[in-house]
Amino acid sequence: MKNHTDTRLNVAKRLKIAKGQISKVLEMVENDNYCIDVIHQSRAVQHALREIDHLLLENHLQTCVVDFMKEGKQKKAIEEIMQVVKNNK
Numbered sequence: 001m002k003n004h005t006d007t008r009l010n011v012a013k014r015l016k017i018a019k020g021q022i023s024k025v026l027e028m029v030e031n032d033n034y035c036i037d038v039i040h041q042s043r044a045v046q047h048a049l050r051e052i053d054h055l056l057l058e059n060h061l062q063t064c065v066v067d068f069m070k071e072g073k074q075k076k077a078i079e080e081i082m083q084v085v086k087n088n089k
Helices: 004-030 035-070 074-087
Strands: none
Touching: 004 074, 035 074
16 A cells, blocks of 8 residues: 555656646647647546546555545545545536
């Protein structure tokens, strides 16, 4: 199991990459680039952000949820995850 620091560093690295991609999308829009090219770049950003969410959720499940379970707070853990799932639509 990865530790929290490894996950944090990995997420930060990926966010910096996504930030660069977003800057590129903005530049493309400002330069009036071909719409389909902008869409492709935008979708790449969206994919990167989904992958970051997956990393964060995996870390949450391996750390916080495990702690909640040990503390008898199963309902809290389930409610939090369900809220994320419901808001993801």
